[in-house]
Amino acid sequence: MNFLKEKLYKKWTLILLALLLIAPLFGMLKDELGSTEPLDHVAENLGLEESGPFYELLPDYTVPAIGNPYLSTLVAGLIGFAIVLFFTYGISKLLVVKK
């Protein structure tokens, strides 16, 4: 993971980590205001009903074992961030780049 030492990627990663620190606040504000996305409004008008999910790992960006809502979303976000970053990097190394 030497690329994380490069100036551009270091700065970019720090910005993303800063965004992750405020991400839980967005979720809490949304819940407080009872806001939903346009898809939910349309689904409600059409009488569509959600089924499932069939199982839960980190449902709705939370870690069920952590009670504090801020920490729960923050930890879930950090896990997702790390998995997406390294998985996509690995796939790129395997598939996308010239050998």
Added chain:
Amino acid sequence: MHIPDGFLDPITASITYLITITVLAISIYKVRGRLEERYAPIIGILAATIFVAQMLDWPIPGGTTAHFVGSALAVIIVGLYAGILIMSIVLFMQAVIFQDGGLTTLGANFLTMGIVGCVVGYLVFMLIMKKLNIKRKIFFAAFFAGWLSITLAAFTCGLEIGFSTQFEYGVSVAVPAMTIWHAILGLLEGFITGVVVEYIYSLRPDIVLSVKGEG
């Protein structure tokens, strides 16, 4: 715009799965061994950026929310096929780990944000870059790419749920509602895409592949 399980009928879910598996297979074939090694970190960090940005769900006056989707940003930086690959990984992880978007509807979500979002974003960006000669061309090309990619992705999402409902006028309710809302919310997507692409290009013009015409 992540459709949960239960919103789509089995036919729509199956057709969208078929389309997305085909497009993903073509994208992987096309992108194989195509980029230089230094693009692996860019692809990884772009995927992480899109994941984080989608977590920031902005409440908008009127009881709705919006979040950045990022399909146009991905294709402008790393090209169409690598962009589709990035979106597919993000959407897959969101559905499997975070239950954001259903498993039966993953094909439909990938069709809207992965395929339509990426293809429209790419075509609009390339068209403006080639045909227009204006000041801050990169910003405006990225702005319109971001805006239209979201608007047409929402149009597709409206079709998917409109066709799935038993409600007689499903499409005529779902398509205008989804498209109009996202045409407004998409202005934010366009603005963020424009600012980010212009900033990255000012720092490292060598890594923005679509500007170089290599995407």
